[in-house]
Amino acid sequence: MNEMQAIGPLWRSLRASGEDYVLATILAVEGSGYRKPGARMIVAADGRRSGTISGGCLEAEVAKKAFWHTENGPTIRTYSTHAEDGDVPFGMGCGGVVHILLERRPTAEPLLLAMEQAFRDRLGMAVVTGTDGQHMARHQWRIEGAALTGSSPADPVETLASLAEEAFLHRRSRLAENAFVEWMAPRTGLLIVGAGNDAQPLARMAHELGWHVTVLDGRSHLATQERFPQADAVSTTSESVWKALLLRPMDVATLMSHSLEQDTGALRVLLHRDLAYLGVLGPRSRTAEIVEKLAAAHESRDAATRLARQWMERIHAPMGLDLGGDGAASVALSIVAEIQRELQQHTGQPLRDLRREMDAHVSTEVIPVVA
Numbered sequence: 001m002n003e004m005q006a007i008g009p010l011w012r013s014l015r016a017s018g019e020d021y022v023l024a025t026i027l028a029v030e031g032s033g034y035r036k037p038g039a040r041m042i043v044a045a046d047g048r049r050s051g052t053i054s055g056g057c058l059e060a061e062v063a064k065k066a067f068w069h070t071e072n073g074p075t076i077r078t079y080s081t082h083a084e085d086g087d088v089p090f091g092m093g094c095g096g097v098v099h100i101l102l103e104r105r106p107t108a109e110p111l112l113l114a115m116e117q118a119f120r121d122r123l124g125m126a127v128v129t130g131t132d133g134q135h136m137a138r139h140q141w142r143i144e145g146a147a148l149t150g151s152s153p154a155d156p157v158e159t160l161a162s163l164a165e166e167a168f169l170h171r172r173s174r175l176a177e178n179a180f181v182e183w184m185a186p187r188t189g190l191l192i193v194g195a196g197n198d199a200q201p202l203a204r205m206a207h208e209l210g211w212h213v214t215v216l217d218g219r220s221h222l223a224t225q226e227r228f229p230q231a232d233a234v235s236t237t238s239e240s241v242w243k244a245l246l247l248r249p250m251d252v253a254t255l256m257s258h259s260l261e262q263d264t265g266a267l268r269v270l271l272h273r274d275l276a277y278l279g280v281l282g283p284r285s286r287t288a289e290i291v292e293k294l295a296a297a298h299e300s301r302d303a304a305t306r307l308a309r310q311w312m313e314r315i316h317a318p319m320g321l322d323l324g325g326d327g328a329a330s331v332a333l334s335i336v337a338e339i340q341r342e343l344q345q346h347t348g349q350p351l352r353d354l355r356r357e358m359d360a361h362v363s364t365e366v367i368p369v370v371a
Helices: 002-015 058-068 104-120 158-170 199-207 240-244 260-272 284-296 301-314 328-344 351-366
Strands: 022-030 040-044 049-051 075-079 096-104 126-130 139-143 174-176 181-182 190-195 212-217 233-236 253-256 278-279
Touching: 002 022, 002 040, 002 049, 002 104, 002 212, 022 058, 022 104, 022 181, 040 058, 040 351, 058 075, 058 096, 096 104, 096 139, 104 126, 104 139, 126 212, 139 158, 158 351, 190 199, 190 260, 199 212, 199 328, 253 260, 253 328, 260 284
Parallel strands: 190 212, 190 253, 212 233, 253 278
Antiparallel strands: 022 040, 022 096, 040 049, 075 096, 126 139, 126 181, 174 181
């Protein structure tokens, strides 16, 4: 789930009522940790909290003392999850150390407002947060299409500003000297073509991941907000809707209308869009027939064959991973898993097996063989 989707509702409520709060942000993790740097939690004075910074073990401890720790301004607290002297701090025993920035509303509010804008408009954002001395909790950021700004635009911190530009250029996060450099990728958009019953669990799962979900279908009795309450947009298809549809390079599309006509119309548009993932439900032979007809309409026979082959290499058909199971929820899970693997460029292998491979690599590379 996107951080703003997680903390947004409570933050908006506190902002509207003028109440103070503490924003907790993970800056670095040493060893094992459930959440990565950039994970956030917001804590209200009455104990309410939203967002996660661990697997559920650190939240209560951090929230309990958050206002006390920030009485004199922003601070960085370190939480060990190692077992010490037979005790397991915070009930975790994960074997890691988590460094967390705690800051109150005056420094957190401008940043959260900017994060809200980037979340709403689905734009990438680079943020640099000072972690030392007078620059503690000073934020500089840049949102795609906008100029560099920050907590104090009239008095920008040159070092933080240059790091923000660097993060925006390289699209990566890191802990620099006296600063946390963070790249927030734009919110993924999922286009679901087809509003049948099997599309409903897919929309729900995508919403849980923080994706912007759009559902299109030519059948007006299926394409309704009531059937897809978690979707950001639901509409019947038309030529004007397709023309107005905003799709970004990190967006994904799934075709599951069970209609040859609808899937053909969708592919006619989507094959010419830059997408991170394009999947079609159903047999691969069915998709190949559609693609061959679309290619033949624009090319000579030989060129059409080459074009159809290129298009089929792009399309995940049938889409999803071989996870087993039956029914709409199982199909949705396999589709979401494949999309997540493609977006994150990970292997999809069991973590246990990856751990073994890493251990074997370390053993052969680091431990010398003594004759």
